[in-house]
Amino acid sequence: MTVAITLILLFIGGLGALMYLAFRRPPANPPKKFRTRGPRPGTHTVTVAFGDSLTHASLSADWVGALRERLGPGGHEFVNAGINGHTTADLLDRMEEVVACRPDAVTILIGTNDARNGIPVTRFRTNLEQIVNQLQARTTAHIALLSAPPLGEDLDGPANRELAPYNAAIEQAATRAGITYLPTYERISEHIRSNSTAPHFAFSFGLALRVALQHYLLRRSLDDIATGNGLTMLTDHIHLNDRAGTLIADLVTEWLSRTLHVDRRHRRAAAV
Incomplete structure (x- = not known):
């Protein structure tokens, strides 16, 4: 009986730890931590990544972390303001924490x-x-809207047909506001069309939990997990594997490089 109770307690504890890592663990350098500590010495650009689980990166590739590794040594600081499960309504409720970071981007x-x-x-x-x-009224930040990645890898299936008007709204909002639109959906879709067998959309909480189990306990890479699930760029039909995360990091890196180049040019012209 004692052994059985011990095993049950170990199972419950392990499951709790897995749930924390997958769903509750805060991202690296969230807004509250950044505001408490302040920018690191030598920082010249603060970028806030605002979004849901695809930014939070407890279940998805950490593209914000990839940017931190690429650009952090050069004076960029990245604040991860992603939270699992969030919608545009939730982001509106969290505007203050982003504004308080005084972001440059x-x-x-x-x-x-x-x-x-x-x-x-x-x-x-x-x-x-x-x-x-x-953001435009309360900060001087450059802003980029990213299209939402595919819902599953059946690009012609019902889930992606339903997603299409949301991505159209994102592009239209960027155009109307005069800000940058980054084609996340389009770039990831190019790779899917070239490599995927296009399985039907089949996301479930159980599948996400199995991905977390394989990633955190069995230490499998997100790319290997995606392949094991018959997918190319997504692990569980929603969350990004490392290949997809790299594509987003590339898009944001290119945007920041262009934006900062223009800023430096304007500052030089103003100084003349």
């Missing part, structure tokens, strides 16, 4: 949960425009 990757939760596209568009308007 903000990336916004949102839409997956709005689409999956059936939030009307009109409300999604309104929320997104309010997010951008507040």
Whole structure:
């Protein structure tokens, strides 16, 4: 009986630890921690990555961490303001924490949960425009809107047909606000069309938990887990593997490089 109880307690403890790592663990350098500590010495650019689990990266590839490794030594600081499960409405509720970071640049990757939760596209568009308007009114940050990645790898299936108007709203919001649109969906889709067998969309909480088990306990890479699930760029039909995360990091790196180059040129011209 004692052995059985011990095994049950160990199982419950292990499951609790896995749930924490997969769903509750805070991201690296979240807004509260950054505001408490302040920018690191030598920082010249603070970028806030605002979004949901695809940014949070407890279940998804850590593209924000990849940017930190690439650009951090050169004076860039990256604040991860992603939270699992969030929608545009949640981002509106969290505007203050982003503004308080006094960012030089903000990336916004949102839409997956709005689409999956059936939030009307009109409300999604309104929320997104309010997010951008507040950032433009309350900060001097450069802003980039990223399209939401595919929902599963059946690009012609119902899940991605339902996602399409949300991504159209993202691109339209960027155009109207005069800010940058980064084609996350488009870049990832190119790789899917070249390599995927296009299985039907089949996300479930159980599948996400199995991905977490393999990644955190069995130490399998996200790319290997995706391959084992018959996928190319996604691990569980929603979250990004490392290949997809690298594509997003590349897009943001290119955008930041262009933006900062223009800023430096303007500063030089103003000094003449």
